[in-house]
Amino acid sequence: MSCGVMANHLGWGIIGSEGWRKGPWTTEEDRLLIEYVKLHGEGRWNSVAMLTGLKRNGKSCRLRWVNYLRPDLKKGQISPHEENIILELHARWGNRWSTIARSLPGRTDNEIKNYWRTHFKKKAKVSSNNNEKSRTHLLRRQQYQQQQQQNQVDMKKIMSLLDLSDNRVPSLPPMRQDMATNIHPNTAEEQGFLYSMLNGYTSVADSSNDDILWDGLWNLDDVHGNLSGVCTTSKAGLHISATPSTDHSLSSKIFSS
């Protein structure tokens, strides 16, 4: 069903009190917006309505372009690799979806947010259904934490071996090599984090440990109400103690594009 049909069918696509259309975009609206960006580039979204005749406000235009019309968007399902990256970065940054999205070319913050939300709910439900297994989970979590402590020891060794003048990370699979070279760590701390993230996720989030990781994340959510304090723990193999909610400078340095 096209957006236009849906809009008509549902009475959606109404004109708001300020004269702006709302609701799903029609193909004609998309075409106008694409034409605008071709001619004027991205930005100055508030002038779209004036220059194209679109009855959409600037925010709506920007959102439509960023989340749906951008030519470099990657369509299709999130791959297992991407899921692992999301997991790791969420453990690190919390709900900073735009920061996470910058590490996943072609994916939008909205897409990642939706993905996390739906999978979070799914996993959380599974977790709540498995209360009877809690003792087993506790035991496994203890094992997991021991593994993370070992990871920290390993990390120190890795950092001592890293050549900080060279951003390329040796001995990584191609996908992780791409990540490493795109992110450009500047300091030993950043490079250490990046390295632990890239190397750690197979041990953390492979199929055998995946439920432990999710379980840890859900429990953190229960405790904190949100995941803003996640990385003060070793739950996801991360060990830099700055909290995501305050550590804006590091994230912007690491993920600046």
Added chain:
DNA sequence: AAGAAGAGCAACCGCCGATAC
């Protein structure tokens, strides 16, 4: 076959920081 429930996703809202004036 029909209704209910859940999953997935597009889009809106409100807040906030950056920038212009």
Added chain:
DNA sequence: TGTATCGGCGGTTGCTCTTCT
């Protein structure tokens, strides 16, 4: 320096589609 505007972000809503009963 104060105010207005714009753009970006995270949270939330509401709709369709799919699966289950």
